[in-house]
Amino acid sequence: TAGNRTFHFGPCRVSISMTEIRSGFTAIKANIQARDPIRTLSILSYPHSLHKGKSLDRCCITHHLFNFYVDKVFKHCKTEDHYINRKISSIANSFLSTKKSLQQCHEQNRCLCGQESTEKYNQILANYEGLDVTSAAMKSLGELDILLDWLE
């Protein structure tokens, strides 16, 4: 569909509806980030930004993070605002389809994880588990553009 972008992670090819995800995030960004009062901690960027990991396996990290957002983030981000909730579920659906493609690559050994990537993902999980679930999920959702910027 329009706005889909194909990413080539080595032998693994996945299509991500970046335009749809980006516009969905732009619509909720101010609302969601305003719910996150913690400036001093980042789930994705602590201690180092995703961009700084020069030898991260892009497929591995992308696979892990799409699982992370589907399994640990979107479901814990209910708000009292129906419009926001609809936008979140639309983003979640886009993530779901990409997650399945990445899962296939993983199962066919076309999405391998090196040590740095495994360590980075474990750090992300540790950052997430350092907060209560709702705060961690809301903070992660507010950082979606960090993932999208890194992907692009």
Added chain:
Amino acid sequence: SGQLYCSLPNPRNVHFESINMKNVLHWSAPESTGEGVLYKVKYSVYGVGKWIRKPECGNINRTWCDLSNETSDYEEQYYASVKAFLNGMCSEWVETTRFNPLTDTRIDPPIVSVSSTEKSISIILTAPEKWKRSPEEESVSLCQVYPGLQYNVSVLNKQTKKRWWFSISNNTLVVPRLEPGTVYCVSAQIHVTTPLLLSGFSKEHCIATLKDK
């Protein structure tokens, strides 16, 4: 002991205004405070623990502060904050929303240069450069920052008012099969698909095709 009372009204509308990643913090004076209000500014990198004062914007009476230098790493995101002072009183610190230089900047139109032959015009487009600290610093074009950067180009036959539209990824365009001795006007816009960024249209550049020999 010179204790400051933070009962002064807060600065308002504290926000970043960014063009080509020249990132300037702006705010409005607190309500009904009149002349003499001074301000302090601090900023922080999102996810990093500390606020950092901006000395050049300490005790200033203007209502803006250029934080381009401090926010030039567009792989990071930032907050900035302003506090007002007047007659021994102060306001609270008032923060911006989270600022992402990559998605929250505005892009200037491209620079357009045009040349012509009898039956065609050639257009060269140049994307603006990212803000840089000094003229000596190496220039970075925004098309390096945004790999998906494209140009929307409009070509107008000034006589017939017929207009063509083109959307191109590289920065040159040749429009063939035109009328000799006719004025054509070209205008262009930058379009980044994700994150979605759209510049204004450039000023029209008009040129006449050469006359038939």
